[in-house]
Amino acid sequence: MAYLTKSKFLAGMQCKKRLWLQVNRKDLIPTIDVSGQYRIDTGNLVGLLACQAYPEGTRADSAAGDLVLAAENSQALMEDEAIPVLFEPTFVFENQAMRADIMIRTENGKWDLHEVKSSTGEKEEHFYDVWFQHNLLKSKGIQIDRYGLTYLNKDFIYDGGEHDLDQLFVFKDFSDKLPGLDNVLTPALDTFKQVMAKDEEPQIDMSKHCKGCEFFEYCSINKPKYWIYYLPRINEPKWEKLTELGIEDIADIPEDFPLSPTQQTVREATANNKTFISPGMGEALEQVQYPLYFLDFESFNEAIPRYAGCKTYQQIVFQWSCHIVHEDGTAEHKEFLHNDDSDPRKAFIEAMLKCVGTEGSIIHYASFEKARLNELAKTFPEYADKIAAVVERLYDLYAVISKNYYDPKFRGSFSIKKVLPVLVPDLSYEGLEIGEGGTASVKYLEMVNPETESEIKEKIRTALLVYCKLDTKAMVRIWQTLKETEV
Ligand code: SF4
Structure with a gap:
């Protein structure tokens, strides 16, 4: 069974086709290069350090990736009131699954949830990430006091000794923002479940939203050599206008189409092949x-x-x-x-x-x-x-x-x-x-x-x-x- 996880939810927020491909065409995912692996290792290192701020914490067993078994293990730890902090507990609800980064027991059976990021600030996708967890835990009846993000303090200056974890990390409480996202994200979640269940690949036009997508090469295989995507600093309105006009090739952009001087140079050189x-x-x-x-x-x-x-x-x-x-x-x-x-x-x-x-x-x-x-x-x-x-x-x-x-x-x-x-x-x-x-x-x-x-x-x-x-x-x-x- 393919579970809708945090990362798949975020993929869906970027593009439904990306979500579908991640589930159904894993063969198209490029192998991770040295830099990509370094980013993953950095995320893991930051996650480990964030956990070190809670020496009283217990790491939940991931059950070697068996999500159902991992969720059962985590449930048992949640019920043990002697455990004040849990690292990486797994939760499954219907076809959704998540692994929280850090959960801290508060009062009356409630918890604080910390999503740990290796960034030095919050990004829009972080709200989606935390909302997904909030929605899943709410569905399971787990009571959370505060949902938030733990990320790196951009003003932290290392003094040369042991890293001061209280200074290195910042916690930002997102709890107030989450209910306001329901209107958009609840229907998105329902759509993503349907997308994952489909046999057919969704038809999505490529655009500026494709930046950084691992399926870029696959999706753009039939695009012209001088595709408008490569027009320097092309913005959303220009992209949309050209798409409305049915123009995909830089060489086909009309002479009177408003462009910056550099874009104009690129258009002319491409159109004249000179x-x-x-x-x-x-x-x-x-x-x-x-x-x-x-x-x-x-x-x-x-x-x-x-x-x-x-x-x-x-x-x-x-x-x-x-x-x-x-x-x-x-x-x-x-x-x-x-x-x-x-x-x-x-x-x-x-x-x-x-x-x-x-x-x-x-x-x-x-x-x-x-x-x-x-x-x-x-x-x-x-x-x-x-x-x-x-x-x-x-x-x-x-x-x-x-x-x-x-x-x-x-x-x-x-x-x-x-x-x-x-x-x-x-x-x-x-x-x-x-x-x-x-x-x-x-x-x-x-x-x-x-x-x-x-x-x-x-x-x-x-x-x-x-x-x-x-x-x-x-x-x-x-x-x-x-x-x-x-x-
Ligand atoms: S390249 Fe673009 S259209 Fe293709 S899956 Fe990625 S985001 Fe979607």
């Missing part, structure tokens, strides 16, 4: 001073800060790569990768400042590097002046491309992963052991874990160096290609 090069590109490319430092950072950001003075999800830079191109055409490469689980930031800054010196443009791609430099200047005031001087020399290649150059094959994106294969087809991230930033963060943390075997550490170190070096090499080659195609 690369757009702005008359100002040559001048924009001249706005640099040699030597050119092509610089890229890698960082990780953890839910639970590991270094004193850090906040939750604070970005910690641990690696940089720099290709230096001199005016006479000669080039060199320098790099930095921290090697153990100590705070990498001071060593990172010192090595980077030494590398970039005091003259020449520092070319980066998008806003990430600038944001990290500004954070580092704030955190380490002793380097603030020198970092400010580095920031003054920054030159954003992403901004230059997105303003001055568009090839229809970018398919609406100016990210380096989309731009590189078009402008420099002989250079690729394909086949790399580490091929994107999320994986780099996770692998770095694995490398600096003292428990990781030295052979694996060495393998990861090599893969990280190869990946980051490619990022800056890609920038150099993109730069050179643009210079050669100047008008």
Whole structure:
């Protein structure tokens, strides 16, 4: 029997087809990648820490996923008044099932329910999540005093000792909000039960609501190559208007359809199958001073800060790569990768400042590097002046491309992963052991874990160096290609 669970209810709130596919077409669910697994592990870690705030708590037996047996076990624990706090009790009502995160016994047989999230604030879906639990427990006649969310305190600053759980977590009481959701969510729940029982896949048009859905590839298989979904920053009203007009392909958007300048450029280039090069590109490319430092950072950001003075999800830079191109055409490469689980930031800054010196443009791609430099200047005031001087020399290649150059094959994106294969087809991230930033963060943390075997550490170190070096090499080659195609 397929149960309607919290996560399926949330899937249904996004899209009924997503719910149906989760139940009936599990074969289409992509395997979890390194970054996805890290997010799951983070959620579990946060959940465990939230439980540690209640040392008197008892963990309910999950009965190896047998929901009916798990619910019976939980029921027995609920009836034992000597147990003040329960972790992960399971409840089943008809074809609905849930596992609460933390339940705290209050008075007169009542409970408080805490849903634990690894976010630093509340989101709309959290209300749906808690409402689903409230509705199921109400159906079972379980009395709850307060329903709420326990999430990470965004203002928490780690002092370096044991994490102060009272400060790390925030509790937000949702109880007053839940009855007001009944009008919308009760009919939604009934609909979802019917959807799950159907043999036929629901027919749902794709739209902006598809973002982040695991079935995106499956659903979009027959969409045009230059689908309007890829029009940069397309908003809901424009999407709806184009859909009303029956337009799916960027090339078919009428010339007089209101678009932003970037969207207009994308439309024109796609409709004419011609690369757009702005008359100002040559001048924009001249706005640099040699030597050119092509610089890229890698960082990780953890839910639970590991270094004193850090906040939750604070970005910690641990690696940089720099290709230096001199005016006479000669080039060199320098790099930095921290090697153990100590705070990498001071060593990172010192090595980077030494590398970039005091003259020449520092070319980066998008806003990430600038944001990290500004954070580092704030955190380490002793380097603030020198970092400010580095920031003054920054030159954003992403901004230059997105303003001055568009090839229809970018398919609406100016990210380096989309731009590189078009402008420099002989250079690729394909086949790399580490091929994107999320994986780099996770692998770095694995490398600096003292428990990781030295052979694996060495393998990861090599893969990280190869990946980051490619990022800056890609920038150099993109730069050179643009210079050669100047008008
Ligand atoms: S890709 Fe869109 S239409 Fe398809 S299941 Fe996901 S949300 Fe629904």
